[in-house]
Amino acid sequence: MSGDAELRLGIIGIGKVGLTHLAALKSLKDTGLLNIEINAVSDSDIGKSKEAAKEFNVPSVYDDHIDLINDANVDIVYICTPTSKHTDMVKEAARANKAIFCVKPIAHSCPQVRDLNAVALASSVPTSAGLVLRYDPFLLYAKRLIEKNDFGKPLLANIRDDQHFPLEQEEYSQWRSDTSVPGGGILLHQGIQDIDVLSWFFGDIVNVYAQVGFYSESGVEDQASLIMRHEDGTTSTINLVWHWLERPNERKIEFFFEKGLIEIILESGSTHLDYHIRGEEPVRINSENTEQVLLEHLDLSSDNLALDIHETLSNAGINKQLALNYSFLKAIQSGETPYPSFQEAVLAHKIVDAAYESSNKQTPIDIL
Ligand SMILES: NC(=O)c1ccc[n+]([C@@H]2O[C@H](COP(=O)([O-])OP(=O)(O)OC[C@H]3O[C@@H](n4cnc5c(N)ncnc54)[C@H](O)[C@@H]3O)[C@@H](O)[C@H]2O)c1
Numbered sequence: 422m423s424g425d426a427e428l429r430l431g432i433i434g435i436g437k438v439g440l441t442h443l444a445a446l447k448s449l450k451d452t453g454l455l456n457i458e459i460n461a462v463s464d465s466d467i468g469k470s471k472e473a474a475k476e477f478n479v480p481s482v483y484d485d486h487i488d489l490i491n492d493a494n495v496d497i498v499y500i501c502t503p504t505s506k507h508t509d510m511v512k513e514a515a516r517a518n519k520a521i522f523c524v525k526p527i528a529h530s531c532p533q534v535r536d537l538n539a540v541a542l543a544s545s546v547p548t549s550a551g552l553v554l555r556y557d558p559f560l561l562y563a564k565r566l567i568e569k570n571d572f573g574k575p576l577l578a579n580i581r582d583d584q585h586f587p588l589e590q591e592e593y594s595q596w597r598s599d600t601s602v603p604g605g606g607i608l609l610h611q612g613i614q615d616i617d618v619l620s621w622f623f624g625d626i627v628n629v630y631a632q633v634g635f636y637s638e639s640g641v642e643d644q645a646s647l648i649m650r651h652e653d654g655t656t657s658t659i660n661l662v663w664h665w666l667e668r669p670n671e672r673k674i675e676f677f678f679e680k681g682l683i684e685i686i687l688e689s690g691s692t693h694l695d696y697h698i699r700g701e702e703p704v705r706i707n708s709e710n711t712e713q714v715l716l717e718h719l720d721l722s723s724d725n726l727a728l729d730i731h732e733t734l735s736n737a738g739i740n741k742q743l744a745l746n747y748s749f750l751k752a753i754q755s756g757e758t759p760y761p762s763f764q765e766a767v768l769a770h771k772i773v774d775a776a777y778e779s780s781n782k783q784t785p786i787d788i789l
Contacts, residue, residue, distance in 0.1 A: 426751050431461035431495035433486045433510060434502035435469045436594060438524050438551075442499055443477050444478035445742040452733045454721070455750050463489040486510060490517050497522070497753065504529065504597040504603050504610075506633040511537045515544040516555035520753050523748075524551040526613050527763060531770035549759040550766035552617045558711035559685050559694045560618060561718050563676070566683060566696055567622075572728040573679025580615040581584030581605075584661040584670040588639055603738065606641030607661045608633060609773055615659045615672070616647075617761070617769040623651040623766070624674070630785040631776035637663070647776050715744055719751075737741060 430446065432439055443459065450457040461481035464470040474482045483489045490513050498509055498514040500523040508528050514521045516653045519552055521541060528549055541548045566572075584607070588598050596602045602608060608631075620626055626649045634644035643663040650656055664757055671689035676682065681698040694711075695705040716722045716731075716739060723731045752759040777784040 424458050428455055428457045428753065429496045430499060431463070431481075431489040431492060432459065432487055432501060433463045433499070434500065434506075434761075435462055435464040435466075435473045436501065439464070439499070439501035440473065441742055442746065444472060445740070445746050447477055448738065449480075449743055449747055449750075452730060454730060454734070454747065455754070456496075457750065458490040460490050460494040461489045467514065469644065478705065481601070482657045482709050485719060487513060490514050490519060496520060497750070500524065503594070503600060508533060508537065512540055515546050516542060518546060520547045522549040522551070522749055523763075525553075525766065525769075526773075527766045527770065529609070531767060531774045534763065534767050534770045538767050539786075541763055545769075546765040547749075548750075550761050552614060552761045552765060553741045553745050554614050554618050555621060555761050555765075556715065556718075556741040556748065558619070558741070559671050559687060559692065559706070562695075562706060562711045562714045563674075563683050563685060563765065564622070567676075569755055570681070570698060572681040572683075572698070575623060575653070575655040576677045576679060577675075578619055578655060578677070579675045580618065580658075581660045581673045582611055582615055582671075583650070583662050583664060584611060586639075586643065586665055587666070588637075595778075599650055600640040603641060605644055605773075606639065607663050607716055608642055608645040608708070608732070608776060612645055612647070612659055612661050612776070613769050613773050615661070616649075616772045617765065619649065619651070619657045619659070620768060620772070623653060623655040623657060625652045626650070626657075626735065626772050626788055627652050628785055628787050629772055629775045631779040633777065633780035635735040645776065645780075649772070673709075673726045676715050699753050712739055715739055719744055719747055721747075732737055 424584045452460040459479050462470040462479050463486045465484040470482045496635050497520040500510045504526055508524055511521055511523055628650040629647055631647045633642045635642055636642050646662045647659040669689045674685040684691055684695045694706040749759045775788055779786045
């Protein structure tokens with residue numbers, strides 16, 4: 422695809438996540454950085470797609486997703502539907518030779534995701550997995566800190582990820598209460614991002630031991646604890662819980678090294694990063710310090726961008742969703758492999774599956 426060719430999109434599933442992507446894509450389009458046209462939306466609830474089409478000025482509305490996939494004005498398909506629907510939609514989009522963005526989790530199990538990755542590769546269509554934390558500005562800041570400072574060997578990485586029980590929140594969707602649709606609970610839906618972050622920072626996971634708990638009547642796990650070993654010998658742990666407390670969702674990330682510590686709080690409304698290098702004063706980093714790192718990561722810093730575009734981008738509120746979408750679409754435009762693609766999702770799903778197996782068998786599982 423040539424540099425300024427039109428990127429013609431269609432979005433299936435106009436729920437919470439679909440709307441988030443629509444808004445991010447609209448902001449991106451408004452910056453003028455990419456020539457984006459959102460040409461079609463589809464939702465089984467036609468009212469939702471009609472409303473979104475009106476708000477975002479989208480010309481075509483379909484109640485059957487297959488019509489969107491076959492629309493000649495759509496080259497890139499976003500799949501933002503409940504999890505059990507992804508498999509058929511990915512296969513249909515690949516068959517129609519359309520580039521595919523699919524939210525995480527891609528499917529219920531690793532073999533299914535591997536199959537979808539193979540289908541996409543066989544059709545030579547680019548894929549993107551919604552592993553959006555790879556574009557979190559605080560995590561990118563942490564990456565840069567580690568690259569630029571001598572933190573020494575990693576000793577322990579821990580992520581505690583807590584959320585209010587989804588089914589009790591009004592804004593959560595009823596499909597989550599039928600276990601055959603989500604296919605899993607907090608481990609599959611939330612933990613997959615934490616697993617992906619830890620592999621990104623510390624390399625492939627080679628062994629996992631997990632305990633998965635079912636405290637509610639929902640039929641899917643609402644607690645999971647994982648102990649993992651990475652290829653470089655680092656030990657990492659993840660503790661996940663859905664609870665009933667009145668508190669904002671929060672991810673607390675702690676990376677202990679021989680010579681320093683990085684702590685990051687995400688999503689709680691008091692998002693920040695603290696780091697402490699041995700022998701130096703602790704430092705706190707807030708969001709105003711991280712935007713520049715994200716822009717540089719995307720090659721969009723003021724050094725290589727016209728000032729007016731840089732300003733429009735900053736005003737649009739550069740965030741991880743916008744960054745993920747920009748990176749995916751830019752890769753399509755330049756003929757590169759998007760990152761993270763279904764390939765990275767396969768690896769994360771492999772660990773999720775191993776964690777379920779470990780808990781069922783009450784034994785650590787080697788990742789082959
Ligand atoms: N960070 C992330 O990437 C992230 C965060 C939350 C949820 N998710 C995932 O995103 C997906 C959607 O979650 P959500 O919270 O937006 O759910 P939602 O219920 O808010 O939205 C899903 C939408 O899909 C529509 N839909 C259902 N079946 C359809 C079909 N066959 N064709 C067209 N539309 C259909 C529904 O009517 C609804 O509007 C899930 O797989 C979820 O696990 C990803």
